[in-house]
Amino acid sequence: MKKCSDFVLKMDESVTLAAANRAKELKTQGKDIIDLTLGQPDFPTPKKIGNAAIAAIENGKASFYTQAGGLPELKAAVQGYWQRFYGYEIDKQEILITTGAKFALYTYFMATLDPDDEVIIPAPYWVSYVDQVKMAGGKPIIVKAQQENHFKVTVEQLEAAKTNKTKILLLNSPSNPTGMVYSKEELKHIGEWAVANDLLILADDIYHQLVYNGAKFTAISSLSDEIRERTMVINGASKTYAMTGWRIGVAVGDSEIISAMTKIASQTTSNPTAVAQYAAIEAFSGADEDFKKMHAAFEERLNVIYPKLAEISGFEVVKPNGAFYLFPKVLEAMKIKGYNDVTEFTTAILEEAGVALVTGAGFGAKENVRLSYSTDLETLEEAVKRIKEWMDA
Structure with missing residues (x-):
């Protein structure tokens, strides 16, 4: 058998x-x-974050299930963080807390893809994107970014890859594995192309604070209301706050999609680990x-x-x-x-x-x-x- x-x-x-x-x-x-x-x-992990987790254990808060989509207190901390680093306000209904950013990506693909829907993925790409799209029944369409162009795709390349089955454009900036960062102008051009073609945008921003030597991070979701409405941002505590083992991811975007992703989380992980969520409240509130x-x-x-x-x-x-x-x-x-x-x-x-x-x-x-x-x-x-x-x- x-x-x-x-x-x-x-x-x-x-x-x-x-x-x-x-x-x-x-x-x-x-x-x-x-x-x-x-x-x-x-x-x-910074001591103040660890101490917040210890306090949650000692006062008994970490002993119980939380809401599948994350603690309201943590969502409030994410709201403040978003205002500081993204420059726009978000509602709690637009936030999902997950067991790591990788699971946030997975729930997004599961919530949005029907069989044979296509996802444009620039290469080089993070290793799990392709298989996650396949797991959700979608079809990854790889667009190779040239090293000579600092590993960035162009709108012309995206246009050549698009078909009538294309549903999502995935962007990862700063990038794993290349470290490249798209400029504001490049993202605006790409975002406007996605809007014109009625595509969803998945923005993996997990390295958003890790930019160097005068480089600037621009969130594609911050460029216009039209772009923001179709963009799901994936982020988390792992890279910025040295919390890889705590497994706290964040998804921010359209409330209807967030609701669907939350439903998937409720049937899989139930909720992110409670003690890690209390630690993340401290991280997003003031570990800068x-x-x-x-x-x-x-x-x-x-x-x-x-x-x-x-x-x-x-x-x-x-x-x-x-x-x-x-x-x-x-x-x-x-x-x-x-x-x-x-x-x-x-x-x-x-x-x-x-x-x-x-x-x-x-x-x-x-x-x-x-x-x-x-x-x-x-x-x-x-x-x-x-x-x-x-x-x-």
Whole structure:
């Protein structure tokens, strides 16, 4: 008897988690591995956030189910946060709190897609977008952004990809894995195109505060009422407040879609973990000073590591201005070392140089690798040194 569905048998494991697991496996075998796979801050969650969670446990608030869509107090904190960082007001009926931003994305696709509805996804893309669209019965349409254009798609490319089945345009800025940030003008052009073509917009803004060297984040949802009405914003506490393990995501958008997403959450997770929600109230209400310290460290790491990585033979790197990733094209490096497959090349770097990166294949970019600079500078410098020595050997 076949135990698993055809769909799940065809599904790939997240390449990010697979790379991280392989790095951990080698470490347990006693090998010296530098792990640059996961996109999570290396800082502990700020104490004031942790203390809010402890207080919720001690006063008994964290012991019970909450509303499926999230605590009203947390929604109120998100409302204040939105006013500060997005510049417009939102109603509580336009907010859903989820068990991580990844689940917010999943509930959105489940709530909006009918069989064969198409979702335009610019590549390189975050690893879970494609499979989540497929899980919801939709069809991912990949539009490749060129490295020469700083990994940004153009309206002309989007127009060429659109069909009468296209329903959603997905945008991730700042981007995982490239770190690129769309300008206000670029987003306005894209947003107006989506409005003219009656498309929904899914804006993954999880890295919205992680921009560097004078770059500015623009929320596409803030550009006009017409654009905002069709945009669902996905955000969360993980990246900004070093809360990846707490699993708190946020979706903000059309109340009808939010209601449908909440219904899905009620039948799956019931509610996000109560203690994590109380911690998130503190995060969204006033942990900005803690974030500034982390932000300064990320910016320094980028500015120090980028030129060193660019010096490695065969590595072609565009300097990003957001998130905490570098995404070099390694086609020439692969040729130098005798590899035709980027995943095999990445595996060789892991096993021979002792540095764990993530293959670009899972991001829709078979000529690139991703490394996260969300670890300390000394470790990053040692990792780049190892890769350079391996390439020069």
